[in-house]
Amino acid sequence: MPRPAVGWWRGLALCLPLLVVGCATHLSTSDAPAITQSGPRPDVDFRRLSPRPYTPPDWPEALEARVLLPDTPGEARRPAALLVHGGGWQRRTPDDMTAIAERLARRGYVTINVAYRFAPEYRFPAQLEDLEQAVAWIHERAEAWRIDTARLVGVGYSSGAHLVSLLALTGESGRLAAVLAGGLPSDLMKFDDGRLVVEFIGGTRAEKPQAYRQASPITHVDADAPPHFLFHGRWDTLVPVDHATDFHAALEAHGVVSELYLQHYRGHFTSFLLRDGAIEAGLAFLDRQLHDD
Template structure:
C-alpha cells in the first residue's frame, strides 16, 4: 500500500500536517477569494427604508414570453471563468433583437449580477436580448480589469448570434451606480485599445450603440464628485484604482466617461436619483454631447434613494424610460 493510501487511515489533521511538511498544500487550504458582500439587495432595502418606509423590493413575475440560459461562461481569465445569464424572447425574428448588457453596482467591490435579473427579464419581454453579467471586483482585480471583462462580454454577444436571436448591430449597455459609470465608459471608449483587453473573442468588436447610465458618475476628478475621499479610510474608488487620485490622477481621469466624449459617442440616457454626487459630471457631459449633436435624455426621480431601480415605485418608471429610449435609438425594422 502506498504512502498516500495510508493517509486515508489517518485523521484529517494529521494528513494536513504531513502534507505541509512534504511541501504539498491540501486542497482544503486552497481557499477561494473572500467575496465582499457589503452591498446586497437586502441591505440596500433596509437602508432605503429609513427615509422611504413604504418602498418594496421589485419582484415581478418571470414573463411567460421569454426564456433564459444561466451560468454561461463568456470568458476565462487566468483560469477564472466569468459568467452571465441571458434572457430572450421566445418569438422568432429573422433580424434578431437588440441586445442590452446590464451591469450591477456595488462600489466596484461588491454586488452581484442577480440584482438586475428582474429588469433584464422585463426588458426581454419588451423585445430585447438581455444579459446580466459578472465582472472581476476590486478585491480580485484592480481597474481596468472590470472594464476589459465587460468589453469581452460585448464581444461574446457578437459571437452568439447563431445561438441566440441577437441583432449584433444594436447593442446597448445599462448600468447602475458603479455599473453606470462603467456603462458610460464602455460607450465612450469604443475602439480604445488601452481598455480593450487581450482575452476572449478579440477578433470581434466591443462597440456599443447606446448607453443607459443609472446614477453612475461621469467623472472621478470633478467639483461634483465625492469619490476618492480617503480621510476616514480608503474609499471604494481608491481600492478599485489601487492608488489615490492625487498619486495617480491620470488613471482616475481615464476612467471618467466625460473625458472621452467625441462625435462617435453613442446616444445616452441618464436616469438619476436625488443624490447629486452620484452623477458627477453629467451636466458637463451633456454640454459636450450637445456640441456634437448626440442624442441624450435625462430623467431625475425627486426624493429617490440612490438604489431606486431595485425598488417600487421606481422600478417600473426605470423600465419605462429605458424602453422608450431604446425604442427611439433602436427603432423597429420592417
C-alpha cells in the same frame, strides 16, 4: 396637548404616496419629445438559459453570464442588452439586474446579465476588460441567438452604469448602440478620495491622476459617442447629481442624443429601488434609438 385634526392626518396620508412615487424632470437633446414613450406592445415570452462562463479558460477569474432569449417568431435578428450591476465595483451580484433583464426580454431583447471582477483584488481596467470580453462573446453567439450586433445596448446602475458607459465610449470590440445608465459616476476626479474609488483605481487622485481621467466616462465624450439615457436622484449624496447634469451637458455639447431623467426626492439607493418610471422612459428611448417599432 390637543389632538391633531383628523383632516391633517388624512392630508398627510394622501401626500406620502406622492412623495414616494415622486416626480421627475425629463430633459432631451433629441428631436423626439422627451416625454414620448413607445406605444403599448404585447409582451413576449422568453427562455432562461442556465448561467454559463463568458470568459476563456485562461482568464484571471471565471465569470458567468445569465442569458434570456425572447420567443420572437421568424428568423429576424433581435436587439440585445448587456446588463451590469452596481455595488461600488466590489460587491453585489447580477441578481440586482434580473427584473430589468426580464423587462427587456419581454420587449424582444436578448439579454446578457454579467458578473465582473471586483476591486480591490482587481483594479481598473480589469472590469472594463471583462466587459470587452463579454461583448466579444456576444458577437461570437450572434448567429445562434439571432442577435443584431449593431443593436447591442448597455444597461447599468451606479458602478455598473459607469462601466457600460465607459465601454460604450472606449470599447474596442464594437461600440454599443446606446446606453441606459442610472446613478452614473461620470467623473471620478470629483470624488474626495473615498475608499471605493481609491480601491478601484489603486491610488488617490494625486497619485494616479491619469488613471482617474482614463476611468472617467466624461473624459471620452466626443461626437461619436452613442446616445445616452441618464436617470439620477436629485437627493443623491453618494454620486451627486452634477455627475449626471455635467455628463448630459457634455454629450449635448458634442451633438450626441441624450436624455436626462432627474428623479425628485430620491437618493442613490431609492433612485434604483423606485426606478419604474425612469426605466420605462429609458426603454422608450432605446426603442427610438434602435428604430425598433
